[in-house]
Amino acid sequence: MTAARTRLAGVGTALPGDPVDNTALALRLGISAEWVEAFIGTRTRHFALDLASGAVRWSLEDLCTDAADRALADADADPEDVGFLVLATATPDALMPTTAALVADRLGIDQVPAYQLQSGCSGAVQALALGSSLLSAQGRGGKPLGLVIGGDVCSKHLDLAQDFRELPPAQLVNYVLFGDGAGAVVLSGESGTGRRARLAAADHWLSGLGRTPGQRVEWFGAADRHSGRPAVTEDYKAVERQVPVMAREVLDTLLATLGWTSESLGHVLPPQLGGRMTERITRTLRQGLEWEEVSCVAETGNNGNALVFCQLQRLLPRLGAQGRAVGIAIESSKWIKAGFAVEATT
Template sequence: MNTPTIHILSVRTALPGPLVDNAALARRLGVGDAWAQWAETGVGVRSRHLARDLESGEITHTLADLGESAAREALAAAGLDAQDVDLLVMGTTMPDMLMPATVNIVADRLGVNDVPTYQLQAGCSALVQAFQIAVRRLAGGAARTALVLGGDTWVKHVDPSGDVKRLSPAELVTLALAGDGAGCAVLSVEPRPGAPVLRSVRSQLAGGPPAQTVEWFGAHAGTGRPAVTEDRAAVEERVPVLAAEAWRELLEDAGWKDSDVDVLLPPQYSGRITTRVSELLGLPGLRATSCVEEIGNNGNGLLLFQLEQALAGLTGGGRAVGLTVEATEWARGGIAVEVP
């Protein structure tokens, strides 16, 4: 889907609490230095920010807190206020609660009223789906300015202050990989000098049995079932393949060649998978914007963290492609962005 008239006025992100490195997390889990080393070399994460205090175990930030912070900064950077917003769309795997919708809590805090709001609940593809909805409504004339929010707070599902011996292997991987955070992009049909343009937004189901599940609190409470399950081998095998497919589809949509792209924003399930995606694309010289080593995998916030960083370094004519692959029910997609 070509979107030559949708401009990105700003992208801003928010992280909770102080940086937590592998050594500090290992000490809290009581698993020792070997686990900390494995988290860096085997998973590809050195540090992350968590929405839970490691010492007290208390939740310090909600997704609504992080979304509100990112949205306020994004609006300020775009030179807009709440009255300029015509639409809010949020993509998340883990809303704060079933009701009310987290996107509506954010809208209420911002003072945005009398506009449509949407919340999409899915794995790592929810943010791109949120972009799709915003782009279609903007391009169709239903709105002129939209906030697209994405983020997750994983740590509320796996408590690092609990008994680590009771955790499944998949939950231990999640603790190593996951970081909490959220972001917000301001989209508009109003042209602005130098504002990046969305050239393609795509998300589609790829099919196949899920390689990851995250239980909701109600259905399996007290059953002893693990909160998180993951087929790591399937993730490492299939994510790069689907990312390469999404790359080809996005470039075809945008009318670009491989050599036209300056920056790759890869799916970041781990540092190793990021490297494998680049290898599979056969573009060893392509610069990749990677955040997972420092802030972990923020789920639906991660692409916004990557995009914020990439746009800061792109000049006129610069192009970036962001890829997402969701392993929970296997979806592929992404965005193509150009700085005029």
């Protein structure tokens, strides 16, 4: 568990284009808007490509750079104050160079470490944990700030030429659940200026020993790109069974480790799979308590590693002088549990 003396100095997000509602998405894919609303519960999402033509309008690099720019502006900070950059994604623009290095170049950041974590939804929490550790390790001689970014462009798997009406629901869900976006936070030390909040904890735990992966995303090279394997597969029923239970385990672990009571929580940031699933998870977590849920997925779609930052952007203005919040992310690929805690500071 990363016990952090880390302040959240600034936050920024970037969502590409106008929101795409269920009617527009269903019309383009030739499916039922009512099915999307009833089964997924997500009302809108954003795509980095133009839904009409299929033309790509934003890269992951573009979105991450925009989010980082906004986080730096929110922290009233300059790129030369950044001592390291960590970027989490499951959908890099290329294998090399890393998106992290390209974003650093766009921002004018040089001569500092730039890390890229390849992970699904838990990657954003992994990046926060790594960023907090790096900030602590820099010592007095290091630059005062760290930049942590998460983002995904899931629409790269959206093949608009295929007949979506022929897909079974288990495959179709992957094309209506996800969206695109990026988010970033600026981290500072305990004595740093910025928002009146600190990252009290951030960690993740592998929980997939002996379990079949719940999701697989392929990488195809020149030799196997025509193998016939689907690019994305997901066991949505396993996700439905496992994620609420695992989310509760993360909440209990964080509270026990920090010595917080359930009653002391003002806000919970639940896993953001889809609108309907998030409602189900929240019911499992709440157990009669009166904390406020901080969710965004019904409006943003599941944009992977951007979600935690979109939630944080909504949380920080609501946190209050004595506020406490816990955030949870569950990655179904090999069943990774991740969580973090935020506490108001004076």
